[in-house]
Amino acid sequence: xxxxxxxxxxxxxxxxxxxxxxxxxxxxxxxxxxxxxxxxxxxxxxxxxxxxxxxxxxxxxxxxxxxxxxxxxxxxxxxxxxxxxxxxxxxxxxxxx
Numbered sequence: 001x002x003x004x005x006x007x008x009x010x011x012x013x014x015x016x017x018x019x020x021x022x023x024x025x026x027x028x029x030x031x032x033x034x035x036x037x038x039x040x041x042x043x044x045x046x047x048x049x050x051x052x053x054x055x056x057x058x059x060x061x062x063x064x065x066x067x068x069x070x071x072x073x074x075x076x077x078x079x080x081x082x083x084x085x086x087x088x089x090x091x092x093x094x095x096x097x
Contacts, residue, residue, distance in 0.1 A: 001029060002054060002077055003094065006039040009072035023062050032093045034086060040078070040093060 006024075010017055017036040024031040024041050031041035043054065050057045055075045067073055078094070086094075 001042045002045045004041050004043060004055070004058070005074070005076045005078055006041060007072075007074040008037055008039075010036050012068075012071045013066055013073070014068050014071070015066040019066060023066065027062055030093075032090060034090055040090065 006020075008017075008020060013020075017033065020039065021031070021033060024039060028041040028043055031039055033039050043058065045054075048057070050061075052060070055077060058075055059073070063073060063075070
């Protein structure tokens with residue numbers, strides 16, 4: 001499984017944080033919401049027939065429909081080396097395989 005960070009400026013999106021939770025629950029094996037703008041989620045690392053990077057494919061397959069020309073969204077795969085200062089439950093989630 002790969003771990004991803006998702007940031008969305010909700011004030012620029014065509015949806016609510018709850019809608020993003022619904023999108024994530026539709027394809028992610030597990031996700032955690034930090035606040036109304038930040039999520040972490042897990043997604044398979046198996047080849048899905050798409051030659052785009054996972055981040056780009058995730059955007060077009062799942063998030064494009066809830067964005068507009070002024071939306072601010074950031075999707076990034078988390079590597080094994082990163083720094084964070086987050087609540088304990090988020091820390092525990094990031095440490096899990």
